[in-house]
Amino acid sequence: MKGIRALARHLDISIGTVSRALNGKPDVNPETRARVMEAARALGYTPNQSGRSLRQGVTNTIGFMIEMSPDANASGDDFFMGVFEGVQTVLNRHRLDLVVFPCPAEENPVDYLSRLVGRGMVDAMIISATRRRDDRIDFLEKTQLPFIALGRSESGPDMRWIDLDFEGVAHSSVARLVAKGHRRIALAIPDGDINLGHVFHDAYRAALSQHGIAYNPALLFRVARVLECGDDLVTALLALPELPSAILLSSEVMSLSLYRKLQERGIRPGRDIAVIGFRDNPRTSFLTPSLTCHSISLSDLGQTLAETLLAGIPAFADLYPGRDRNLIWPMALVQGESDDFDIVPER
Amino acid sequence: MKGIRALARHLDISIGTVSRALNGKPDVNPETRARVMEAARALGYTPNQSGRSLRQGVTNTIGFMIEMSPDANASGDDFFMGVFEGVQTVLNRHRLDLVVFPCPAEENPVDYLSRLVGRGMVDAMIISATRRRDDRIDFLEKTQLPFIALGRSESGPDMRWIDLDFEGVAHSSVARLVAKGHRRIALAIPDGDINLGHVFHDAYRAALSQHGIAYNPALLFRVARVLECGDDLVTALLALPELPSAILLSSEVMSLSLYRKLQERGIRPGRDIAVIGFRDNPRTSFLTPSLTCHSISLSDLGQTLAETLLAGIPAFADLYPGRDRNLIWPMALVQGESDDFDIVPER
Structure with a gap:
């Protein structure tokens, strides 16, 4: 087991650069990052900021749980791609990354979520496909991990959520x-x-x-x-x-x-x-x-979703003071030809 | 900072259970897991298996990079949802989880990949949307992180890949x-x-x-x-x-x-x-x-993709001895009506 100092000496690179490479900071060129990671692996590097993923705000990663229902292929996918784009627009401002957790159809959603959250790779969660009563919400409230739901629920009366109108x-x-x-x-x-x-x-x-x-x-x-x-x-x-x-x-x-x-x-x-x-x-x-x-606009929806999540996290709250905890997202009727005829009353 | 022993004593739960909860093992009930995580957060728990995410095979998580191109909403999404389902079928056998990395359209794919890989949350990667020359492949080969490409490329002549026919x-x-x-x-x-x-x-x-x-x-x-x-x-x-x-x-x-x-x-x-x-x-x-x-069959494609990836990882290789490193995935013509007419020669 080697520490960061030994790794830097071995590579003949500054400790700062090695640290930035290991911590996924963006200002390291890919070649250098690859060298650092290879050496870290080869030498059995031990980071001394252990446990960082259990402290809030230090993985710089936000999770988004979607469900792989039998219909997910058919209906949900392009919706979520559009929302992800908007979420990332906001996260990128803060050098946060979005990772997607696709819950297999045959898995219990709360078991899945608790396992993934338990891996400690995210600082906050976005969940979707809320149920009328949703155990995931109870779980997240207990862990005190910041989260927001795309969809309302009778669970979590005080949680942050955005839902369509x-x-x-x-x-x-x-x-x-x-x-x-x-x-x-x-x-x-x-x-x-x-x-x-x-x-x-x-x-x-x-x-x-x-x-x-x-x-x-x-x-x-x-x-x-x-x-x-x-x-x-x-x-x-x-x-x-x-x-x-x-x-x-x-x-x-x-x-x-x-x-x-x-x-x-x-x-x-x-x-x-x-x-x-x-x-x-x-x-x-x-x-x-x-x-x-x-x-x-799925992109606008995604942006607001991310801003409303960040508004509930102390490190970001002052940046998004205008965000309410909950929002019904308005949608305007677009006239097509599929209903453009009048019924003549029979009598 | 507290260790696992102090955490177990504080919670009056066995060390084994606390460890399984913290490590995302599936045999812990969600209520207990939530209690453990809350206490870990409150007490500032420090895991002693530091650096585990830099050693191969210990995050139990596989990453799948997709691209949020302007067209991703339109064309790629249901394809990937189908493939994810197949990949998960195989990963579930080994209690591995799939996380999806959606690369924003405006980001350089290799910068994005190196940052996400640098966060140390995955043991292996699946990449898609390969370019004829693809710097991501050079990067992954240097890091020695196991990976497979869904799509061939002139980069990485020795890499594992599956591509459509x-x-x-x-x-x-x-x-x-x-x-x-x-x-x-x-x-x-x-x-x-x-x-x-x-x-x-x-x-x-x-x-x-x-x-x-x-x-x-x-x-x-x-x-x-x-x-x-x-x-x-x-x-x-x-x-x-x-x-x-x-x-x-x-x-x-x-x-x-x-x-x-x-x-x-x-x-x-x-x-x-x-x-x-x-x-x-x-x-x-x-x-x-x-x-x-x-x-x-997107599910079959996903399963084979995952098995071919695992066949290249020492801990799993003996389970998938029949998998070739590369595969062209066959597709059979399905006759429709969109081309069902004959051209009469003009002379």
Whole structure:
């Protein structure tokens, strides 16, 4: 075992440079860093700032936990890539790095998170895909590791979180459809315990009620696989005594298979049934007819997420005084052709 | 500063349990782990296995570097989610964790990699998006950190790598088109220095040559943004004295905007121009006409990638004796309707 002094002497490099190389500081050229690391490995170097990863603010790394659900391939990925970009914009200001923890579908999320956090490689965490009750939040609060959730939850009433404006999306969608004469408005949400399904469902009920439309549980569809939902959804729609005149999607990605399966049955989106998607996803922007959806800047969302996290960490708090602990992220309706027709009342 | 013994006494938990909690072992209940971490933080615990992250095989964590290119949101993400799933299947056997390093678009990839590796949180690396010459490979070889590349490169002639079978895809696509009477076959590849563009381009030239078709540089299109390439591509196609009868896409995601923009100009994919995509991506599987492309199991690819990496690490090598250092991953043509028409010779 050798210390940093012996390593510097062996390499004939200053202690400062060796230290910066070993600590991942950016102002060391890659060649030098490689030499230092090789020597550290060969000589069995022992850092004397042991335990640094257990002290707050010293790994200079922030973790972001995402879930590898069976649908992650299909729906969540480009969303998170966009958010990561925004998060990194903020972290880069402070020479902090983002690492992503992809939780395997078959693992218990709290076991996974506690193991990864236990490895001591991060100073703070961002979690996503919150459940209505979420044990990860209880765990993080106990460890006192700073964190923020992308998604609200009944757990952690005092935690920092940012969530999308499901209420606003449900209200503007229902209002638009009602103005066009629609009364039979269906909703598709993901199956399972992810909180956004509950939140969107509640918001949809509230919006219907506001327009004096009775909630009809037969018009609620829970889909198992977001990307491949079209078949099941169209079968279920056709099994109803009367086709709904409109459907709201809690994920715009549902539209890809829904459009295809509707068309196979001779039902034209935007003519025979109105479809409103959730987010203005580049991947659904080439559909014909174009999908009515809601705009969001993922980069701005990611930046605000990171700033709100840092606002809760003493070393950074004074830099972000204006950040509230919680935020509902607004989304504006983008008119497409998928719901651009009026219902003529039957009587 | 306290050691593990003091921590165990303080918590009234066995040293073994405290050690397992601190080291991220899975057999500790989350409640206990949280208590241990909180106490470690409060008491200023110092681990005595200092430097463990600089010795091979002791962080139990493997890094996977991906790039947040402007196009990453659009094209790479679901590919990587699928590959991660396969990699994790193998790593889980050995209680190793995968962490993802997303390199910001504006950062130099080798600076980024050297900084992240320098943080000492991984025992081995997987890199992707290889360049024809790739400084990251030289860096990793110098550090002697075990690694594998998803993508070949002229750098690192002895490194471990797995790459997709661009040659096979180009050959089967060209052979299929030639059999249908096509001679004017265009190619779209990404702009920039990513090696797959070079490899696919070379393979396309070789395939044309094999069928006695002269290479025409006017039929090669380099696209800046994979997802939104349609506009530029259709404009460039229409600027030619004669429309090519077929186009090969090095990314199937290009088809989304290409279909739409062709249709806007009254050119029907699968009737007026044959289109062959690259991979059978779930996101393009709802196109009409269906896209001829090439099948791949991302999970299998990820598993083999992880096994090939582990085969190069002494502690695991004997478990994976059958793994070659390098592998071209085969892909089989999936017939769609996007190229299902014959060209009638003009004379």
